[in-house]
Structures are given as structure tokens and as C-alpha cells.
Amino acid sequence: MxxxxxxxxxxxxxxxxxxxxxxxxxxxxxxxxxxxxxxxxxxxxxxxxxxxxxxxxxxxxxxxxxxxxxxxxxxxxxxxxxxxxxxxxxxxxxxxxxxxxxxxxxxxxxxxxxxxxxxxxxxxxxxxxxxxxxxxxxxxxxxxxxxxxxxxxxxxxxxxxxxxxxxxxxxxxxxxxxxxxxxxxxxxxxxxxxxxxxxxxxxxxxxxxxxxxxxxxxxxxxxxxxxxxxxxxxxxxxxxxxxxxxxxxxxxxxxxxxxxxxxxxxxxxxxxxxxxxxxxxxxxxxxxxxxxxxxxxxxxxxxxxxxxxxxxxxxxxxxxxxxxxxxxxxxxxxxxxxxxxxxxxxxxxxxxxxxxxxxxxTPDGMPAIGPTAEVDGLWSALAIWWTHSGGYGRIVAEWMENGIPRLDDGLVDTSGVHVRRFAPHAGEPEYFVDKGAKRYQQVYSIVEPRWQPSEHRGLRTSPFSHKQAELGAEFYQSGGWETPQWYESNADLADEHAEAIPEQDGWESINRSPITGAEHLHTRNAVSMFDMTSFSSIIVEGVDAESYLQRMCSNDVAIDPGDVRYSLLLNEGGGILADITVVGLDDERYMVTTGGGSSPGVHGTWLREHAPETVSVHIEEGAKSTIGLWGPQSRLLLQRVTDADVSNDGFPYFSAKQMYVGEVPVTALRVSYVGELGWELWAPVEYAERLWETLWEAGQDLDVRPMGAGALESMRLEKGYALWGTDIDTGATPDAAGLSFAVDLETDFVGKEGVQAHRAEGIDSILTPITLDDSTDILSSGRPIHADGNAIGYVQAADFGYTIGESIVYAYLPTAYADAGTSVQIQCEGENYNATVRDEPLFDQEREKIIR
Known part of the structure; x- marks a missing residue:
């Protein structure tokens, strides 16, 4: 010194x-x-x-x-x-x-x-x-x-x-x-x-x-x-x-x-x-x-x-x-x-x-740490009080020296504090000063679940937003985007399915609607359209595009045009930076899809800054609009509006086609985040309104409905699909998250040594489904799970499974408690709930719904 x-x-x-x-x-x-x-x-x-x-x-x-x-x-x-x-x-x-x-x-x-x-x-x-x-x-x-x-x-x-x-x-x-x-x-x-x-x-x-x-x-x-x-x-x-x-x-x-x-x-x-x-x-x-x-x-x-x-x-x-x-x-x-x-x-x-x-x-009240996207070698360590300063200093130092954000007890989740998480408009002074003022007012307030701001709304809207408003969309703001959570036009479905939708009360019922359960059940039984415009596509192209993606992705992504491969992006320590799909468009051109919110800034920039000069990485933030077309009637609807073969043989699961829907050119992926037959239809944003109209008009006799993000959450938990930033993040490893199938150690990739080191040490805990024994309550995240008189984990994500008729919790549990049939207790809002560990997935274990 x-x-x-x-x-x-x-x-x-x-x-x-x-x-x-x-x-x-x-x-x-x-x-x-x-x-x-x-x-x-x-x-x-x-x-x-x-x-x-x-x-x-x-x-x-x-x-x-x-x-x-x-x-x-x-x-x-x-x-x-x-x-x-x-x-x-x-x-x-x-x-x-x-x-x-x-x-x-x-x-x-x-x-x-x-x-x-x-x-x-x-x-x-x-x-x-x-x-x-x-x-x-x-x-x-x-x-x-x-x-x-x-x-x-x-x-x-x-x-x-x-x-x-x-x-x-x-x-x-x-x-x-x-x-x-x-x-x-x-x-x-x-x-x-x-x-x-x-x-x-x-x-x-x-x-x-x-x-x-x-x-x-x-x-x-x-x-x-x-x-x-x-x-x-x-x-x-x-x-x-x-x-x-x-x-x-x-x-x-x-x-x-x-x-x-x-x-x-x-x-x-x-x-x-x-x-x-x-x-x-x-x-x-x-x-x-x-x-x-x-x-x-x-x-x-x-x-x-x-x-x-x-x-x-x-x-x-x-x-x-x-x-x-x-x-x-x-x-x-x-x-x-x-x-x-x-x-x-x-x-x-x-x-x-x-x-x-x-x-x-900051606009969301959390710290801003990590490497900036705009300038290589420039790091942020800001919006941190004495209370957290020692810990964040350790995290930033580890990140700078070893490429791995961590504390002394292991990997940590940086999704909520990464300086790259902010939407493009967040740096405008009037915006962030106003947002900071609101966070100041709320610093000691009791902020209700799913609270929504009233200021600075409508900044980022889907081309479908006016149609969604006509259908009574309840918009929540996420990553600056206005995202429908449910649609009042589906209130009749809530009446139709009332017996399958348990009433919620108390803290977790605030800003929640039974319509989300109705949209869930309708999608399982018919067909729904889900707006995925806030999700991100990243185009990777060049003579070395395949070898580059092979180095960046944990799975084997040496794929042919028309193939789709699920993979992970890992940091050097083997922590999950993102889960992605890689789509082969042609021999030297690929589309990588990832989530919304902070994904373009965090995941897209990660890919771009690691690309060699022979590879172009273009983050298509806001350039495409995407509709998830899901449900058992989705093939019938899609076949009505395209000349392409969308049969199971002609368009198998986890494949892609560049085709037309009506007059609209789309990149269609046969993937489904809800565990049903379905497609993601990615189109240039200028064609978005016509894409919606084409599908909507063709599906009226099939009772096509809009579906909000509330239904998506419960459906993906029934199927056991992970969500980055909620169930998986840089604090989790592929094995702990149950995603070992997305890791191919026969290839060389960023994070491989970290994965191998974690496997050599052994898995301490694993992401595990749990259902409540005798309650239909929806529990809150962060609540402790007990067994044998000790706290063994906490609620990572939770919702009601309207198809299986049970309340679902996902948590990382020690392997000794992760076997199906193990009894645990969960504390939430002062109540103790008896619960049981279950096998995954809870819904459609034979995958009959997806592959048909």
C-alpha cells in the first residue's frame, strides 16, 4: 500500500x-x-x-x-x-x-x-x-x-x-x-x-x-x-x-x-x-x-x-x-x-x-456492476451502499481477474445487477432521474407483488399493441417493453374453467387474475397466440460462424440448415449466462434466439465481444416481431395460411423453415415453451401486423385466443422448462439446473473447465419440482423450505399448475432430499405447507403433446 x-x-x-x-x-x-x-x-x-x-x-x-x-x-x-x-x-x-x-x-x-x-x-x-x-x-x-x-x-x-x-x-x-x-x-x-x-x-x-x-x-x-x-x-x-x-x-x-x-x-x-x-x-x-x-x-x-x-x-x-x-x-x-x-x-x-x-x-433500485457494453476494459461498480460494498467489491474483483463473478461460497447470479441489463432508453437523464426519484420514494415502502409504475409507460411497444389493447390486454412493463399478462377478452374462459381455477387470496393474489389460468387451459385444449416480440434474435454469420458458435455454446451446434439446437452460454466458471436456441439458416448463417429484457445487452454483447473478425454478430433488438402459436389446433391453423408442409414428418420438432405465412416471410421454428404442439414465427417487424391478422382471421372457427405472460409462467413450470433470471442464472451450473443434456464435453467451449471442475466436486443441489400436499395456494419466491428441522433451500419459482391441478414450487434442493416422494415443509407468509418432491416433468412425461 x-x-x-x-x-x-x-x-x-x-x-x-x-x-x-x-x-x-x-x-x-x-x-x-x-x-x-x-x-x-x-x-x-x-x-x-x-x-x-x-x-x-x-x-x-x-x-x-x-x-x-x-x-x-x-x-x-x-x-x-x-x-x-x-x-x-x-x-x-x-x-x-x-x-x-x-x-x-x-x-x-x-x-x-x-x-x-x-x-x-x-x-x-x-x-x-x-x-x-x-x-x-x-x-x-x-x-x-x-x-x-x-x-x-x-x-x-x-x-x-x-x-x-x-x-x-x-x-x-x-x-x-x-x-x-x-x-x-x-x-x-x-x-x-x-x-x-x-x-x-x-x-x-x-x-x-x-x-x-x-x-x-x-x-x-x-x-x-x-x-x-x-x-x-x-x-x-x-x-x-x-x-x-x-x-x-x-x-x-x-x-x-x-x-x-x-x-x-x-x-x-x-x-x-x-x-x-x-x-x-x-x-x-x-x-x-x-x-x-x-x-x-x-x-x-x-x-x-x-x-x-x-x-x-x-x-x-x-x-x-x-x-x-x-x-x-x-x-x-x-x-x-x-x-x-x-x-x-x-x-x-x-x-x-x-x-x-x-x-x-438506478431505475430499478439495484446496483450496476460489471463490464460496460460500450467500452472494452471499462467496468462499473456503482449504486452500492456500505451495506453491500464488501461483497460487491469481491464479486467485481473476481469477475475482473478470473472472468467469474463469485463470492467466497461460490458462483453468484448477476442477472439483476449487471450494468448491461438496462434498456436502450435508460441512459436518458430525464428518464433515469425520474425513475431514481420513484425508487427513493419506495425505498421503505411495501411494494406489492407485480407492482407496475404509472410513469414512462408505452416506451417500447409491440406492433401488436393496439390490437392487444382492443382485446383488453393488462400490460406489465418488463425490460421497458409493454407485455400483456392477460386479456379481459378471455374473461368468458375464466367462467368456463372456473372449477379448475382455485381462488387465490392474501399477498400472492394481488395484481393477479383468474384469466391467466383460463388462458393456460385454453392453450392446452385449443390454440393461442403469444406475443414474443420482446424476445431477442441474434444473427451470427461468416466463414468461421460454425466454429465460433461451437466455442461459445455448451452443446454441439454443428448443425445443418433447418436444424434447431438448444444450448447454453456459460461463463468461464461454468455458470449459466443464458439458455438459447441456435437455428441453422444456411451454411454460414445462424440465428440465435434468447429471452427479452436484459438479454440483448447481456447475452448479445457477450457473443459480439467474443467474435473473431471473420464473424459478424448482429443483435436484432426490436427488428423482428414473433408470435408463439401454441396448442393442439396450432398445426391446423398454420397449415391454412402456408403452402409449406407443417406435418410432423415434413416439419419435425426442433427444426426450422423459412416460409410464408400468408404474404409474410417468416422464420418458423418448431419449438414450444409451453409443452404443447406449436411454432415460433419470427418475422421482420414491418410485417408484424399482417402476420397477426392472417393468423387471427384464419383461426376464428378454431377459437384462437391471445395468451398473456401469466399463463406462460404456469405452463412452463408444469413442463419443467427453465427460465433464465428466475430458475437459472450465472449462480447455477448446468448439472444443478438439470440441463446436463445441453452440455457436450466432446466439444471445446467457454466454461468447459468450470463444468468439469463442478462435476469433479460433485453436485450439492439440484433444481427440483415440488407440489403442495393439501393446498392450492400460490407461494412466493424466496421462502424457506425445511426438512428434518433444517432449512434446506428456498422457493425459486412457483405457480399453480392448472392442468395437473396442483400448486407447483421449483427449488434447488440438496441431492439427499431431491428424490421423488421426499416430504418437505415450506414456510410462506407465516404458514407452514406440507409438500412432496416430484419427478420431472409434472406434465406430459412422454412428450406426446409436443411431438405429434
Missing amino acids: STSDSNLPSRSRTVIIGAGAVGCSVAYHLSELGAEDVTVVDQGPLPVTGGSSVHAPGIMFQTSPSKLQTKTAYYTSRLLSDAGVYDEVGGIELARSEDRMDFLQRRAEWATSYGLPEPQLLSPQEVTEYLPLVNEDEILGGYYSPTDGRVDGIAALQWYIEQSEADFYGNTEVTDLTVTDGRITAVETNNGRIQCDRCVIATNNWGYQTAQLADVDLPIAPVEHQYVVTEPMAELAATDSNIGANTEGLEVPGNRDIQEHMSEGPNRPVGRDQDNSLYFRTHGDAIGLGSYNHETLSVDPNSMGTNTEDSQASVRGFTREHWEKPTHPTREKSAKQAFDELLPATADAEYAATENGIFVF
């Missing part, structure tokens, strides 16, 4: 911009992995940089509905606890409403699922034993996580710097990023130029500005939130205080009072009152009060500014009106009023330090 404010190296293999929690964590973990020649620069002094890492109160609540968020938080707390810069005082989340108490039950279940130690629900009396300042009459109970706590931000940064082999340079402002032929080649600073091979943007509040230096649009929205620290309180008088000595000898930009108080540790559990968007902790003999309970105070991402002699760059002046008046759109009380009721001892307290501190949100 070395630190300096000058004498920058002229060259460094890796440059990390930002010496806050994340940048320091990445540097530390790179050192742990043996990386050499790493340089870290920051515009502020070290370690008090002036970013959110040093103005934050450091509170760490670890439990999240996201497994990755929970895992990275726990990793961070263990790392910083071992470093001696973490106060493990526990954390208590309070409930002031029945809805919040239900939510805390979910907290306890997530914690159990994801391995946090000893989560507990507390009575009001038990809460006040830990937090005697809380007004017991104001609460219904609490959730206690004993390993929650607080990190000493300045001390943690100093520890990272001392432990890392990287070189750190403070008071060094980055002024430009040099990109040559699509690759990062240098970082320009006010102290000189550093040539580099790779660069990590870890500037958080300045993330958008920093990326703009390389002409990359990252949707990182800065937002202010409020925090105050009281004067010493009589109720805490027995507590020692080091205020005045905490930052002695350190260069501190702006208000030293803030850093003094943030460096003062708690001696009681940290707490939060999410019903009022508040949190709190003790600071020695004072108490700190934090608030999201005000209108969103968005900051222009282009105008973050820098430290001055009088101010810290990420701290704005405290706005008392947002503290004392109710300005939050969904909260009736102001922050002060709610705190006065919850913590009456603070009602008349004076404040020793106040701030409007800045931190950031």
Missing part, C-alpha cells in the same frame, strides 16, 4: 476511480487475488474523500428479498467485523401497522432462506428491552437480526487502504477517459495521465459524470436524503463520547461536525421505522435520525460538483421544511412528527449536526 497526492504513475494495469467504500473494496479484493499494478484515485483527500462513504451513518440492515443483496451484505459484515471496524449491535425493524408486521414475517423468512443467523420476530415489549427509547405504545412488534450493525466508514476506508497492495492517490480529479478503438487506454487527471488496460468507475454520486467522459450513458441518479444528530441526551448520559477526537489529524472537507458524529459508534441496536421512512442509531451519548420521509430531492447528475474549503461535495444544506413538514407523497406525517411519537425523548432535542446527504439510485 502507498498513498500520495502527487507523482502519479504514467502507466498502471488497472485504474480505479473512487476511493470510497466500493472502490477501496475492489482494490482490496484485487490484491487478495494477486492482482498487481492497481492504482486508485479520488478527487478528495484520503480517507475522508467527500463522498457518501464518509457522510453516511454506516447502518447495515442485511435482510433483503434479493438473495444477492442479502449475501453481499452478510459478506460485508463478516469482512468488516474481522477488520475491527464494524459494530455488531444488531438491527431492529419496527412495525407500526399490521401490513408492516406481515412484511417483517417476510423478512424473517428471507433471512432463513438466505442464511442469516437467528432472525427473530419480537413483541413490543421485547423491542423496548433492546431499544428503551422507543415508545412501546406506537409499535406492534419488530424484526431482529443480531448480526446487523454499523460500519465506521472512515476507519473502514483506512483499513482497506492499509491492507491493499494498490497505490492510492487523493486530491486527484479525473478530467477525461481516453477510448481508442472501443477500448479504454488512459485516465486523464489534474495531476497527469495514466495509461491503463482496464478502469473501474466507482464514483457512485459522480457515476453518470464519470461514464460520460467515455461517452457511456449510465443511469445513475443522485438524490438527497436527510440526517440529524442530536445534542447529548440525558437518557444516554452514561455512554462515553469521543466527539472532537474522532477525526483528529485527518484532512476533512466541509463540515467536520458531520464526520465527527458519523465516526461515533452505537451502543444499542440500529433501528428503522419503515412505516414512516425513518431510521436511527445512537452516536455515543446522542442519537442520529435519518429520513427518506420527504419529497424526492433529485440532484442534476451533471452538477454534483467537487469539495471546497467550506463544503463536502456529496452533502447539501439541511432543508428544515422537509424535516418538519409532510412532503412525502405517501406519508401523512413529517419526519419530526413521526420521530417525536416513536422516540419521545428526541422531541425537544437540539441538533448538533445536520445534513442533506447524497447517494444514488
